[in-house]
Amino acid sequence: MAGQSDSTMSLFSSEEIEFMAEDEMTEIVPNLRMDSLNFICGDYGPFLPQLAAQVPLWLALALKKRGKCTIRLPQWMSVENLTRVLEAERDSHAFQPLPFHYIEISRLLFDHAREDIPDMYMVRSLVEDIRDVRFHKVETNLEKFTASTVTWKNMSAMEVNVIRAFAGRALQAFYKHDNEQQTQDTDRALDKQPQIPTDRPKRNLKPR
């Protein structure tokens, strides 16, 4: 699976993540009449002009490149929604819920379907801003973590992938040092045991 990436710890390259993002469903409005397409991943269509259909992003892009459809902008990519997300993102420490592949999807749409996006420049700069704010948040979060459990909700695929190698190594190191200490603590506890008087009075259990 991860043959492309050189380092053993970063499992996926950005291109591989993009490839996975292409399986997300998008809505298209075809301008051709076509029977349904039967693929291993599912059946799509039939396609009728001006009737919206749900297809994976890769198929949408393939049709788009041939001029056979227009892509409907996903709901979350509207200017209002992005503005709202950006504000919430700036206000709180938590990550706002966005599609798992939002970076990749938005980039693919900016590259291939720019005429289908109203306010293209606005949308693009909003997405970039959101991404920057979130990356900064990731960094401040990374600063805080130790070997204890780490739970960050709503991180996206690309954000995880960028820090995967670093965070993996760091967690391993933290874990190693923590373990080291714990074994020492247990050693110390074992050392101490003989000193504890064996005829210690047993604690009386309270009757229920």
Add this chain to the structure above:
Amino acid sequence: MANYYDIDGILMEEEFVPVVFQKAINGVNIDESTEKGCVEQGSKTELPFWLAHELHMRQAVSISVPTCFNQKTRLEIQADAACVDLRSRCPYFYEFGCKLAPLCDKSIGLLLSYAFQIRYKEVLHKAHTTAFAAASKFLMLLTKEETYLYEAAQSSMLAFKKWRMGGPRLQRASILGRKRKPAE
């Protein structure tokens, strides 16, 4: 070390540790100037870790704390762990410390985890923000493990930036560029 052939594991065991012999040993010379041909009980020397460890298991030597974990270094780490030049002291500071801690001084473990926690933050900041040229001075202070961390962060960030900028989607297979060998 997980992997027997791990080069860092092998290099790490080459680090010298000061030892004190608990037994007299015949037929070895640790010091060229003495011509006795034996080691007396209580003599001190430095041995690479792999040898010291084996001898320690046979109770022939006792291991004392090497210079990279001495009191001076500890004080420096307590003062400001991020600025201590650990690379010149011991490039395998953490791994070496982990191996050494059960043999001579168990408080090394605490020191290691304290140092790592502080220095980790520094690495994190530098790795994601600073340009490579500006960071080279900082890189001189890092141990091997920290350098790996730094490089991991840098390379994944670079890969992401490269992807975002786009560029040629299709790569030319390396075999296509080659000239065909003249048929003879």
